[in-house]
Amino acid sequence: MDWQDQGFVLAARRHGESDAILTVLTREHGRHLGIVKGGTGRRQRAVVEVGNAVMAHWHARLSEHLGRFQVELGTPHAALCMADPARLAALSAACATLDAALPEREPHEDVFDDFAALVEQLSRKAVDWPTQYVRWEARLLSSLGFGLDLSQCAVTGEREGLAYVSPKTGRAVTVEAGKLHKDRLLPLPSFLIQGHVKPSRDELVAGLRLTGYFLDRHVFAHAIKPGATEARARLIERLAAK
Known part of the structure; x- marks a missing residue:
């Protein structure tokens, strides 16, 4: 299961020591959740601010899994x-x-x-x-x-x-x-x-x-x-x- 879509960060919450569970509103895949590795770290923190426009790449072994996000910052709203x-x-x-x-x-x-x-x-x-x-x-x-x-x-x-x-x-x-x-x-x-x-x-x-x-x-x-x-x-x- 693998797709890429434009989106907006709706929510981000800490998961474990340094990861984050991200909620992204995507144009073609709706409101979608996924784990961002290192999402609460210094490099990723500014990217996953609520409201930011991102390019989101989601992948998982099965469609029903939570999956993982890789996100690139678009506009830092x-x-x-x-x-x-x-x-x-x-x-x-x-x-x-x-x-x-x-x-x-x-x-x-x-x-x-x-x-x-x-x-x-x-x-x-x-x-x-x-x-x-x-x-x-x-x-x-x-x-x-x-x-x-x-x-x-x-x-x-x-x-x-x-x-x-x-x-x-x-x-x-x-x-x-x-x-x-x-x-x-x-x-x-x-x-x-x-x-x-x-x-x-x-x-x-x-x-x-x-x-x-x-x-x-x-x-x-x-x-x-x-x-x-x-x-x-x-x-x-x-x-x-x-």
């Missing part, structure tokens, strides 16, 4: 984000979210390409990267089969005046239709339905809380790895403080 704690928190949160959400060894080329675009936004210090991050989470929910329906009101069918999202159905609700139950509904930031709107800090946090509610409900509640919720909480804290 972790280092490029290091000077900005908020961008680094976003990179870590996105990687942790994918690590928790995606099944092992199941290709999702659309998710890979969308994540690659997000990482480029973070690395290039794009001014609107927080907006792009929230929209990325919304698209990820759709790719996983839990997409939000923000096109029209679930009650009236109207497309104007959308202000809430039903926590049960993930569908939008207008101000008028939701006024009697607004305490039970989730706020809908306007930038998620109007592409030209520049969100405020509070709206960005509201957007993350909205996508986070459905990630918690549909993805993280069933995930084996608990780190994604904490990583997203750190991102929200950073954005709220900006």
